[in-house]
Amino acid sequence: xxRRRELGSIASGIIGSFRSRNxxxxxxxxxxxLYLFVDHLQSKCVSIDLCSQRIAPYNxxxxxxxxCYSKMFKGLLIKRSIPLEWIRAAxxxxxxxxxxxxxxxxWRSALGNPCNLVCVVVDDNGKSHVARAYTNCFPHDAKRESxxxx
Numbered sequence: 001x002x003r004r005r006e007l008g009s010i011a012s013g014i015i016g017s018f019r020s021r022n023x024x025x026x027x028x029x030x031x032x033x034l035y036l037f038v039d040h041l042q043s044k045c046v047s048i049d050l051c052s053q054r055i056a057p058y059n060x061x062x063x064x065x066x067x068c069y070s071k072m073f074k075g076l077l078i079k080r081s082i083p084l085e086w087i088r089a090a091x092x093x094x095x096x097x098x099x100x101x102x103x104x105x106x107w108r109s110a111l112g113n114p115c116n117l118v119c120v121v122v123d124d125n126g127k128s129h130v131a132r133a134y135t136n137c138f139p140h141d142a143k144r145e146s147x148x149x150x
Contacts, residue, residue, distance in 0.1 A: 002082035004129075007121045010076045011090075011131035014050070015119040018069065018092055019133040025065050028140055031115065034062070035096050036139035044097045050074075050090035089122040096137075112136040 017023060023030040034046050037059055047056045048066055050073040055066045073090055077083075098116040117133040138144075 002077075002080040004082075004086060004123045004125070004127070006080050006082060007087075007123055007129035008131065010073070010080065010082075011119040011121045011129050013076060014069065014073055014092065015117050015131045015133045017072065018119070019117055019135055023065070025062065029137070030062075030065050031094065031117075031135065031137050032140035034094060035115070035137055036141075037061070038096060039139045044095065046094040046096075048092040048094075050092065051087065086124050087121065088124055088126070089120070091118075091120050093118045093120070112138040 019031070021029055025033040035044075038044050038046060038057070041057065043057075048054070048069060049056075050070045053063075053066050053070040055062050069092065074084065077087070095116040095118075096113065098114045113136060115135050115137050117135070119131045121129040123129065
């Protein structure tokens with residue numbers, strides 16, 4: 001039987017994978033595609049519910065990515081013998097055009113605007129297990145990017 005404290009490690013694994021360049025949508029970096037989607041909206045935030053496989057704001061273009069991360073989350077729970085009943089909620093939040101934080105965004109280490117990512121897993125005792133990641137990105141532009149062929 002797993003332990004609830006392992007939920008922090010699971011959140012860290014999810015957010016690390018979500019941040020990586022291997023998170024692709026149609027062969028392009030998923031975060032850049034999400035940024036392009038919300039670029040014209042007033043709120044520059046995206047929320048993905050890992051339990052119900054829903055993304056807000058909704059766009060069917062991201063259904064496969066949402067399903068993939070939901071399955072990954074549930075697979076990690078199974079791998080660590082953590083019952084699904086222990087999970088009250090699990091979300092990935094992405095905030096684009098975030099305030100620059102010198103210790104997190106490492107100016108000039110990556111091009112683009114600061115972006116904050118958070119994975120929150122709330123257990124049945126009401127405790128939140130949180131993992132954070134930081135990156136910089138531009139909205140997706142197929143003319144500037146190379147498409148993955150995998």
